[in-house]
Amino acid sequence: MMSQYLTCFKSALLIGLATFATYSSAVEYSVIDTAKSKITFSSKLMGSNLKGDFAKFNGKVSFNPDEPEKAKANLVVEIASFNAGGEELQDEAKGKDWFNTKNFPSANFVSDSVKNVGNGKLEIRGNLTLKGKSAPIVMVASYQAEGKQMVFDGGFQLLRLDFGLGAGNWADTSAVANEVPVKVHLVLNQK
Amino acid sequence: MANSRYTSVAILLHWVMAALILVTWSIAIVVGDMPLSPIRITGFSWHKWLGVTVFFLVVVRLLWRATHPAPKLDVAMPAWQEKIMELTHVALYLLMVVIPLVGWVMSSAKGYTVNYFGLFDLPDLVDKDKALGHLLKEVHEWLANGLMVLVGLHVLAALKHQFIDKDGLLSRMSPCGRKKDKGV
Numbered sequence: 405m406m407s408q409y410l411t412c413f414k415s416a417l418l419i420g421l422a423t424f425a426t427y428s429s430a431v432e433y434s435v436i437d438t439a440k441s442k443i444t445f446s447s448k449l450m451g452s453n454l455k456g457d458f459a460k461f462n463g464k465v466s467f468n469p470d471e472p473e474k475a476k477a478n479l480v481v482e483i484a485s486f487n488a489g490g491e492e493l494q495d496e497a498k499g500k501d502w503f504n505t506k507n508f509p510s511a512n513f514v515s516d517s518v519k520n521v522g523n524g525k526l527e528i529r530g531n532l533t534l535k536g537k538s539a540p541i542v543m544v545a546s547y548q549a550e551g552k553q554m555v556f557d558g559g560f561q562l563l564r565l566d567f568g569l570g571a572g573n574w575a576d577t578s579a580v581a582n583e584v585p586v587k588v589h590l591v592l593n594q595k
Numbered sequence: 596m597a598n599s600r601y602t603s604v605a606i607l608l609h610w611v612m613a614a615l616i617l618v619t620w621s622i623a624i625v626v627g628d629m630p631l632s633p634i635r636i637t638g639f640s641w642h643k644w645l646g647v648t649v650f651f652l653v654v655v656r657l658l659w660r661a662t663h664p665a666p667k668l669d670v671a672m673p674a675w676q677e678k679i680m681e682l683t684h685v686a687l688y689l690l691m692v693v694i695p696l697v698g699w700v701m702s703s704a705k706g707y708t709v710n711y712f713g714l715f716d717l718p719d720l721v722d723k724d725k726a727l728g729h730l731l732k733e734v735h736e737w738l739a740n741g742l743m744v745l746v747g748l749h750v751l752a753a754l755k756h757q758f759i760d761k762d763g764l765l766s767r768m769s770p771c772g773r774k775k776d777k778g779v
Binding site for chain 1: 630631632633634636637640705706707708709710712713714716725728
């Protein structure tokens with residue numbers, strides 16, 4: 405009987421504490437809304453814009469608007485979900501000279517440090533591993549609460565040759581530019 | 596005698612476009628069967644740039660033609676030949692307009708934005724659609740080959756007039772000849 409009350413009391417206390425915690429330190433956003441989030445890029449073929457995206461990605465994120473510098477991100481992108489241009493381009497992109505999805509099915513971004521540059525903007529430094537090569541990247545992202553969600557819009561410039569994307573003839577940057585602007589649109593739900 | 600030549604603007608447009616169309620078509624023939632590669636991308640970029648140029652020029656040409664009628668035909672030929680000539684000319688104009696347009700829509704459907712010499716992008720006319728892309732590729736090729744057949748007919752007819760009939764018809768469109776003011 406006594407222990408039953410105790411359990412009940414404990415639960416009430418826990419709920420109370422949890423509620424208190426939620427109200428005192430602001431909410432934490434840590435669940436990626438994959439349906440609304442997007443990773444897009446655009447390449448230039450002979451000066452012509454080729455827009456594309458990776459439809460499948462997921463990962464772990466934690467963000468508290470009160471302490472943005474403590475934010476963490478670990479994103480995993482399924483490379484085979486590459487989508488740009490026509491069929492033959494899709495196939496080529498997955499092949500050996502480009503992403504080689506057979507041996508390197510995913511890309512990974514892990515944040516290192518986050519600097520709050522004010523005005524709802526962050527400078528996120530981290531490491532991108534793609535096709536077995538790692539390189540540091542800096543992403544500038546803005547964040548904004550929209551309803552119960554937190555929306556991030558960030559971008560960085562990827563140099564495809566840094567990651568061995570486009571081997572052989574494809575190294576020719578006059579046909580396919582080295583610079584690939586990547587945009588990350590991340591929508592997070594509260595825990 | 597009334598002037599029996601096309602205006603110099605018309606003549607210039609005719610020959611520049613003839614050269615551009617030939618080059619544009621040849622590029623497609625050369626790179627069309629290549630696997631995706633930088634050469635193929637470069638080739639098709641030029642193909643599209645020149646194709647867009649042809650489209651632009653044919654619009655100018657049609658406007659010019661509408662305001663500057665063709666010189667009166669002062670060469671006697673059977674009525675059926677004249678009819679065929681007119682039909683061929685109409686078909687040539689039509690194809691010069693339609694083929695680039697189909698190519699543009701086809702490129703959009705295949706998921707490739709057409710640009711102009713890397714300077715600016717043309718708007719995508721339709722959303723990416725695999726089946727439509729395949730269909731339009733067939734149509735584009737079929738029409739382009741049809742155009743080349745008509746061009747062949749057009750050239751053969753011109754040569755027949757020049758060397759068999761010797762009626763000086765070619766001077767109407769000759770960039771250098773004004774000699775044929777026919778006093779016969």
